[in-house]
Amino acid sequence: MDFAPSSQQRPVALKVLIAGGFGVGKTTLVSSCSEILPLRTEEHITTASIGTDDLTGVEAKTTTTVVMDFGRIRINDDIVLYLFGTPGQERFWFLWDELVIGALGAVVMADTRRLADCFPSLDYFENRGTAFLVAVNCFFGEQRHSVEKVRKALDLDPGVPVVLCDARDRESSKQVLLALMQYVRSTRPLPVGR
Numbered sequence: 001m002d003f004a005p006s007s008q009q010r011p012v013a014l015k016v017l018i019a020g021g022f023g024v025g026k027t028t029l030v031s032s033c034s035e036i037l038p039l040r041t042e043e044h045i046t047t048a049s050i051g052t053d054d055l056t057g058v059e060a061k062t063t064t065t066v067v068m069d070f071g072r073i074r075i076n077d078d079i080v081l082y083l084f085g086t087p088g089q090e091r092f093w094f095l096w097d098e099l100v101i102g103a104l105g106a107v108v109m110a111d112t113r114r115l116a117d118c119f120p121s122l123d124y125f126e127n128r129g130t131a132f133l134v135a136v137n138c139f140f141g142e143q144r145h146s147v148e149k150v151r152k153a154l155d156l157d158p159g160v161p162v163v164l165c166d167a168r169d170r171e172s173s174k175q176v177l178l179a180l181m182q183y184v185r186s187t188r189p190l191p192v193g194r
Contacts, residue, residue: 011080012191015102018085020109021117025137025167026085027069033173034071105131105184107176112144131184133161135176
């Protein structure tokens with residue numbers, strides 16, 4: 001994957017969304033690869049979420065993103081990615097319409113323990129025509145299902161990339177972002193800096 005620097009004066013800034021279900025690792029991915037102190041809008045889960053948010057499989061989770069996460073990573077001298085992590089609960093989905101404006105593409109995080117939770121993200125980006133890939137977060141180094149099984153379960157178009165990652169690991173998270181850029185670049189030219 002060649003993203004070699006050129007002689008441009010200023011790097012091009014590209015916006016990437018990190019989406020997926022509640023508790024899948026969106027905040028963790030943004031935090032692990034951001035070169036700046038990430039902005040997190042985490043709040044404690046309160047009794048108000050009872051009956052509203054499904055905590056099945058993530059019962060130990062004590063906080064949730066209520067607006068967005070934000071981070072930045074320089075890919076090379078020419079490209080800087082601005083990362084916007086979306087909130088996962090349905091009650092915050094109205095924010096996605098604002099966050100997606102101007103996005104190069106999206107990473108849809110998936111947890112195979114709760115695979116159905118990523119369907120709303122997949123539907124959203126498919127309906128908007130936004131390029132995306134699926135990143136299966138292998139918590140604790142576990143790979144419960146093969147890429148092929150995940151692809152089949154999600155009924156993805158053949159061209160949509162599915163990658164395995166550990167959102168806690170900086171290099172693994174960066175590889176997800178590079179895979180997204182490579183995928184987008186295979187479908188259209190990337191914007192260039194000035």
